[in-house]
Amino acid sequence: MPDALDPTPYDALLLLSFGGPEGPNDVVPFLENVTRGRGIPKERLKEVGQHYFLFGGVSPINDQNRALLDALRKDFAGHGLDIPVHWGNRNWAPYLTDTLRDMVRDGHRRILVLATSAYASYSGCRQYRENLADALATLEAEGLELPRIDKLRHYFNHPGFVEPMIDGVLESLADLPDDVRDGAHIAFTTHSIPTSAADTSGPAEGHGDGGAYVRQHLDVAKLIADAVRERTGVDHPWQLVYQSRSGAPHIPWLEPDICDHIEERHAAGVPAVVMAPIGFVSDHMEVLYDLDTEATARAAELGLPVRRSATVGADPRFAAAVRELILERAATERGDRVTPCALGTLGASHDVCPVGCCPARAPRPAAAGADSPYA
Numbered sequence: 001m002p003d004a005l006d007p008t009p010y011d012a013l014l015l016l017s018f019g020g021p022e023g024p025n026d027v028v029p030f031l032e033n034v035t036r037g038r039g040i041p042k043e044r045l046k047e048v049g050q051h052y053f054l055f056g057g058v059s060p061i062n063d064q065n066r067a068l069l070d071a072l073r074k075d076f077a078g079h080g081l082d083i084p085v086h087w088g089n090r091n092w093a094p095y096l097t098d099t100l101r102d103m104v105r106d107g108h109r110r111i112l113v114l115a116t117s118a119y120a121s122y123s124g125c126r127q128y129r130e131n132l133a134d135a136l137a138t139l140e141a142e143g144l145e146l147p148r149i150d151k152l153r154h155y156f157n158h159p160g161f162v163e164p165m166i167d168g169v170l171e172s173l174a175d176l177p178d179d180v181r182d183g184a185h186i187a188f189t190t191h192s193i194p195t196s197a198a199d200t201s202g203p204a205e206g207h208g209d210g211g212a213y214v215r216q217h218l219d220v221a222k223l224i225a226d227a228v229r230e231r232t233g234v235d236h237p238w239q240l241v242y243q244s245r246s247g248a249p250h251i252p253w254l255e256p257d258i259c260d261h262i263e264e265r266h267a268a269g270v271p272a273v274v275m276a277p278i279g280f281v282s283d284h285m286e287v288l289y290d291l292d293t294e295a296t297a298r299a300a301e302l303g304l305p306v307r308r309s310a311t312v313g314a315d316p317r318f319a320a321a322v323r324e325l326i327l328e329r330a331a332t333e334r335g336d337r338v339t340p341c342a343l344g345t346l347g348a349s350h351d352v353c354p355v356g357c358c359p360a361r362a363p364r365p366a367a368a369g370a371d372s373p374y375a
């Protein structure tokens, strides 16, 4: 048995995710949960509902989180890290509030949160912190003693997140026909968000020009493209593009869209495209529908060979990265000196979101940050 690893002061890890429907009857209530008060046009909702119905009303995200839970527990047990792992979602069962209530009743006092979103943005970070504040407010009203909650830093540039994606792109390139492989263009894709949300993503001093959201994705894309060049000897052209646009048409969102990009690259003579969904931690519905279904069909119409590279999912290297992130943060909280692990040019992200990080359109309490109303 390896020596025990010390997660002190933390006594539990909470995997915090989006949630998704698990059958046809769940789809509409799930979409209502997601879009409550967010001004999404009815037409768009109908359309997205169809994406889920096409897959039997089942989102892949819950099984992927179950697989990640297994991978984390296996990694922790194998390395002597004794910390229980719980799971709660924003939009579907198991709901965050219920999970947190169980954790508090089990006696957990210092909880560390791993969100299934690797980058800074309102949707990927502050909104989860708002969900935590809402859950704490509910437990407080129920008379429970509140735990202290911290959130792990953004892990977009952790080697355990980047390296599986490098392998994924290499595998997609290898899978292309020989005569188009070397000319293949890599389209790194992520969730489009309103340009106003991108510009204000991350800490205030980095606002403007796409903010931390775009900068972080560009850094990951460059890391992967550089690694691919080193390992194949081929300098594949690449671009960061966007997918899964929502919201009203008159509001500007990050562009270009992956489908437009595929058409434009095809017109420019590119012989093949690898779509690398670096913005997603696992094969969410956005990956299965927007890339594997819609964009793949668009490319087929054009006669353009495309491949979609793997997301990180439950890769053991990602589970190991989470273990390292827990130990790193625990050591920091104990006052030990640690060198945080990060690739690329941006360095390790902050541990605690500062005031003004990824602000909401309408300010609401958010936990696990410098502006948290909870200790």
Ligand SMILES: CC1=C(CCC(=O)O)c2cc3nc(cc4[nH]c(cc5[nH]c(cc1n2)c(C)c5CCC(=O)O)c(CCC(=O)O)c4C)C(CCC(=O)O)=C3C
Pocket (backbone or CB within 6 Å): 018, 019, 020, 021, 031, 034, 035, 038, 040, 044, 045, 048, 059, 060, 061, 116, 117, 118, 121, 123, 124, 191, 192, 193, 194, 244, 245, 246, 247, 279, 280, 281, 283, 284, 285, 286
């Ligand atoms: C940045 C980002 C991530 C990545 C970070 C992360 O992973 O958290 C993400 C993840 C996800 N988004 C998801 C699903 C949806 N997102 C929606 C709507 C929206 N997403 C947004 C942004 C993001 N979303 C935004 C700005 C909106 C507009 C409304 C709003 O401002 O809130 C809608 C409403 C319909 C639509 O318009 O698409 C749905 C159904 C699922 C589950 C998928 C599954 O079932 O596998 C996951 C993991």
Ligand SMILES: [Fe+2]
Pocket (backbone or CB within 6 Å): 191
């Ligand atoms: Fe979303």
